[in-house]
Amino acid sequence: MKKLNKDHIHAFLDKGVRNGIFPGAVLLVARGGKIILFKEAGYRLLNPHPCIMHKDTIFDLASLTKPLAATLAIMKLVDEGEVYLDQPIYSLLPLPLSGNKRAITLRLLLSHSAGFIAWRPFYLKLEHINFSKRKDMLREHILNSPLSYQPGDAILYSDTGFMVLEWIIEERTGMSLTSFLERHFFKPLCLKKTFLSGIACPSSFREDQFAATETCPWRKKTVIGYVHDENAYALGGFSGHAGLFGTAEDVYSLVNLLRMHFRKERDDYLKPETVSTFFKRQNLVKGSTWTLGWDTPSHQKSSSGKYLSANSVGHLGFTGTSVWMDLDRDIIIILLTNRIHPTRNNEKIRNFRPEIHDLIMEELLL
Numbered sequence: 001m002k003k004l005n006k007d008h009i010h011a012f013l014d015k016g017v018r019n020g021i022f023p024g025a026v027l028l029v030a031r032g033g034k035i036i037l038f039k040e041a042g043y044r045l046l047n048p049h050p051c052i053m054h055k056d057t058i059f060d061l062a063s064l065t066k067p068l069a070a071t072l073a074i075m076k077l078v079d080e081g082e083v084y085l086d087q088p089i090y091s092l093l094p095l096p097l098s099g100n101k102r103a104i105t106l107r108l109l110l111s112h113s114a115g116f117i118a119w120r121p122f123y124l125k126l127e128h129i130n131f132s133k134r135k136d137m138l139r140e141h142i143l144n145s146p147l148s149y150q151p152g153d154a155i156l157y158s159d160t161g162f163m164v165l166e167w168i169i170e171e172r173t174g175m176s177l178t179s180f181l182e183r184h185f186f187k188p189l190c191l192k193k194t195f196l197s198g199i200a201c202p203s204s205f206r207e208d209q210f211a212a213t214e215t216c217p218w219r220k221k222t223v224i225g226y227v228h229d230e231n232a233y234a235l236g237g238f239s240g241h242a243g244l245f246g247t248a249e250d251v252y253s254l255v256n257l258l259r260m261h262f263r264k265e266r267d268d269y270l271k272p273e274t275v276s277t278f279f280k281r282q283n284l285v286k287g288s289t290w291t292l293g294w295d296t297p298s299h300q301k302s303s304s305g306k307y308l309s310a311n312s313v314g315h316l317g318f319t320g321t322s323v324w325m326d327l328d329r330d331i332i333i334i335l336l337t338n339r340i341h342p343t344r345n346n347e348k349i350r351n352f353r354p355e356i357h358d359l360i361m362e363e364l365l366l
């Protein structure tokens with residue numbers, strides 16, 4: 001592989017700011033376990049006055065919570081033999097399941113094939129419920145609601161399914177998702193700026209260390225330092241689908257940890273074969289691109305661009321975040337932006353993201 005021309009990448013990232021793709025961004029590229037590009041651009045906040053983005057700005061990672069929190073915890077439980085992938089979830093939850101829900105397994109949940117609805121504005125009803133009762137009430141509601149399809153018969157990207165995964169983690173470990181991840185990953189890796197958001201217990205970081213997200217019509221203010229996702233906010237700051245915060249460098253530490261285990265460079269946190277299993281496309285439903293908790297490049301219009309190998313895994317976050325890892329070429333690309341600041345109506349990143357991935361890969365490969 002040839003040397004990366006950083007100037008071209010830097011210029012394209014700055015162009016993203018000028019063209020209103022996002023107010024600001026942090027881009028990190030690594031090859032062979034070494035960071036070869038680390039660049040910030042633009043602003044972490046626009047109003048009431050612009051504030052410069054920094055490399056160590058903390059981002060709301062949104063749905064990167066799914067692979068880097070909920071899936072990571074389940075991976076650890078599978079690795080230790082505490083659960084198994086084809087285990088029906090009725091054996092893991094305290095409430096009875098009936099009918100077609102008894103066919104739901106961890107594998108189906110992780111690959112978005114379990115039958116649960118994609119999303120619903122639960123927060124509008126939860127805000128009227130006593131805070132301490134919200135998660136229990138919502139979880140019971142999810143289990144008692146009809147499925148969208150027979151488990152294993154279709155694919156529907158689902159926040160709801162990952163809310164159930166968080167519940168399973170709590171039941172199996174006797175710990176919150178936060179405590180489990182802190183014990184097994186975040187503290188041992190010394191990730192000082194990676195955490196699951198809390199509303200009752202606000203972050204210990206100053207507001208000026210965060211990238212702002214949306215000026216939220218529901219909360220009637222610009223969201224800075226606490227989770228943008230309304231359902232996660234109503235549930236206390238996080239759930240299995242959203243609420244993880246971190247910097248680009250911390251995200252890299254987590255992703256690189258998985259990379260090293262996949263490549264059998266280490267086996268202390270997880271067994272390499274466990275990581276390989278979770279990175280393998282499941283093909284449970286025709287046309288599915290999902291592994292276990294991770295996505296893979298689609299054949300057309302993939303957010304990964306046109307150069308990442310088929311043996312790549314990645315994920316997107318609604319706030320403008322993404323991670324892609326080419327397992328064959330040993331390349332990691334992390335792009336964190338605040339594209340929904342000040343409004344989620346800005347969707348220009350859909351075209352920008354594959355374009356910057358292509359530019360990076362062209363610089364490295366062609």
